[in-house]
Amino acid sequence: MKIQPSSKMSIFTPAIFGDLKAAAEKKKAAGHPVVDLSLGSPDLPPDVKVRQALSEQSALASSYGYTLGGIKRFNEAVANYYKRRSNVVLDPETEVLQTMGSQEGLVHLPFAFCDEGDIVLNTNPAYVAYDAGIKLAGAVPYDMPLLAENGFLPDLDAIPAEIAEKAKLLILNLPGNPVPAMPTPEFFEKVVAFARKYNIPVLHDAAYSEYYFTGDAPISFLSTPGAKEVGMEINSLSKSFSLAGARIAYIVGNAEMLAILRKLKSNLDYGIFAPIQEAAAVALDNAEEITDRLREEFSVRHRVLMEGLDELGWSATPSQGGMFVWAKYPSDMNDIDFVFKAIEEAGVVMVPGSIFGSAGAGYVRIALVQKPELLKQAINQLKELTY
Ligand SMILES: Cc1ncc(COP(=O)(O)O)c(C=O)c1O
Numbered sequence: 001m002k003i004q005p006s007s008k009m010s011i012f013t014p015a016i017f018g019d020l021k022a023a024a025e026k027k028k029a030a031g032h033p034v035v036d037l038s039l040g041s042p043d044l045p046p047d048v049k050v051r052q053a054l055s056e057q058s059a060l061a062s063s064y065g066y067t068l069g070g071i072k073r074f075n076e077a078v079a080n081y082y083k084r085r086s087n088v089v090l091d092p093e094t095e096v097l098q099t100m101g102s103q104e105g106l107v108h109l110p111f112a113f114c115d116e117g118d119i120v121l122n123t124n125p126a127y128v129a130y131d132a133g134i135k136l137a138g139a140v141p142y143d144m145p146l147l148a149e150n151g152f153l154p155d156l157d158a159i160p161a162e163i164a165e166k167a168k169l170l171i172l173n174l175p176g177n178p179v180p181a182m183p184t185p186e187f188f189e190k191v192v193a194f195a196r197k198y199n200i201p202v203l204h205d206a207a208y209s210e211y212y213f214t215g216d217a218p219i220s221f222l223s224t225p226g227a228k229e230v231g232m233e234i235n236s237l238s239k240s241f242s243l244a245g246a247r248i249a250y251i252v253g254n255a256e257m258l259a260i261l262r263k264l265k266s267n268l269d270y271g272i273f274a275p276i277q278e279a280a281a282v283a284l285d286n287a288e289e290i291t292d293r294l295r296e297e298f299s300v301r302h303r304v305l306m307e308g309l310d311e312l313g314w315s316a317t318p319s320q321g322g323m324f325v326w327a328k329y330p331s332d333m334n335d336i337d338f339v340f341k342a343i344e345e346a347g348v349v350m351v352p353g354s355i356f357g358s359a360g361a362g363y364v365r366i367a368l369v370q371k372p373e374l375l376k377q378a379i380n381q382l383k384e385l386t387y
Contacts, residue, residue, distance in 0.1 A: 011135040016336070016355055023343040034347040035378040040177060040323050040367045042242040044297065046283070047290045050241065053282040057275030067271030069262065070098040077281035078250050085287065086220035094255040095228075097262055098272055102207055102236040102249035103129050105261075109234075109251075110137035110169060112264045113201055118168040123154050125356030127177045127205065134169075142167065145359045152181035152317065152326075156194045164198040170231075173205040175218055178356045178365035180208070180322025188224040195230035201257055202231030210240035210291040212321035213299040221253075228253055239323060240291055241283040248272055248280045298323070301368040301375055308379030309366075325366040326353070331387045335362055346381040 020038055028034045045051075057063050075092035082088040090096055099105030106129045110120060116138035122130050124143035134141045142163050144154035154172070172191065174183035183204075195202045204221035212218055221233045232253035238244035251258060283290060305325050309316040316327040329338055335352035342348050342364075351367075353360030370378070 008136060011132060016352065020339070020343065020349055020351070023340055024347075024349050027343055027347045032347045033377070033381070034343075034349065035370060035374050035381065036349040037366045037368075037370060037375075037378060038349045038351050039369065040239070041244055041369060042239055042323075043369050043371075044242050044294060046242040046246075047286065049286060050243070050279045050283045050290075054246075054275050054279035057278045060275075063274045065274070067274050067277065069266070070271050071274055071277045074098060074248075074250075074277040074281045077284040078252060081284040081287055082220065082222070082252060085217070086223045088220055088222045088252075090222075090252050091255065095252055095258065097251045097258045097265070098277070099234070099249045099251060099265070100269060100272055101238060101244075101247040102205065102234050104247070104269075105234050105249060105251050106130060106203075106205065107133040107136065108264060108268065109203060109261060110134050110139055112261045113257075114139035114168045119163060119166045121154075121159065121164075121167050121170040121200070123171070123173070123176070124358060125178055125353060125360035126171070127173055127207075128356065130171050130173075130205075139168065143357065143359075146176075146179050146181065147359070148317070152176075152179045153184075153187050156190055164194070164200070167198060167200045170195060170200050170202045171205065172202065172221070173207070175208045175211060175319070175322035177208065177322070178324055178351070178353060178360065178363075179317065179326045180319035180324055182212075182320050183218050183221070185219060185224065188219065188221055188227065191221070192224050192226040192230055196226065200230075201254070202227075203251075204231065204233045206233050206235045207239050208322045209235060210287070210294060211298055211323050212295065213302050214320045216320070218321055230254070232257055237280050237283055240287070240294065241280070242294075243280065243283065246276045246280070248276050298368055300372050301370075304372045304375045305366065305368060305379070308376065308382075312379060312382055323368055325368065326363055327366060328363055329387075333387075335360070335364060339364060342382065342385060345386065346384045348378045348381050 075096040079090040079092040110133045114137045118139045120134045122141040146152045234251045236249035339352045350364040353363030
């Protein structure tokens, strides 16, 4: 039998992570210590209250049915969290929608809003799932470059009117992956005005909303006047609550937009395991305490890494939040070659910036996923690099 993938499968280029892992294994096998700063997978354990709730709920025989649109308790916990954190009022029934991790929501959302050939405004660089969703829906990404001279925020004024008029979705991510720029009220106000002018639904991905180092929390897009009229915010419990494997996230905002997505999702899945929703509700109810501990640790990691990179003579983008450091290394070598060289010579694993888009060329993304001691060790190992 001849097995033929659909033409859509060509959208997915082979991920580099397997090759990075193989190179790291080789270095380790040669007896050299390896520090892996590639994947943005949280290394802190989930809070004990959250794990307890999951285990108690899982023990109940009544916990194993389909949850369809989800349990009320979770949606209410999301609404309460938004009210406490951002003073945003949400109707738990119509303005909150669960997704099976934000990846699921992000990849499916363009199907709900785009027809074949429609334009989606996406940043370059950007988290790779956006592009996958856009292309699977048959839509076409229009790149908004994130440039140092614009504080790594997209320049909406640079988008030609004829492109904006055809756009069916605008995707943003602040603090971002891979570029940890922070949202400002002025920028979000501009986004709302732009979305209104051109009638474009906005999706803001706030996956790293609890990662900040200065005391000033990144603002929610929905706290911007008029934002609920034009858009949605997606957030995940993966990063802020170390629940990546539990696959639970949510989209909040415009009820009409969420109704469209809910209709799509009712044809795709039958809801998240109820104990996971219960445990996630416990996490959200205790968000302040849980995320304070996270910030305490990540602020130290961020400082240690930034100081170390400075010592190495690398130019790291200053940032006040996010889970990643976005850095320019002092060499003209292309970022893919450079990353493999860093593994071979120094045993430090980073991600080349260009896998997130052409504007990422010459940069590396460094995830703050190791303890400060290991970050210091990584800096010392990077001193072995020849340029
Ligand atoms: C910006 C951003 N959004 C969404 C996700 C997906 O997270 P999850 O599907 O675990 O919610 C990630 C994961 O790395 C991410 O970096």
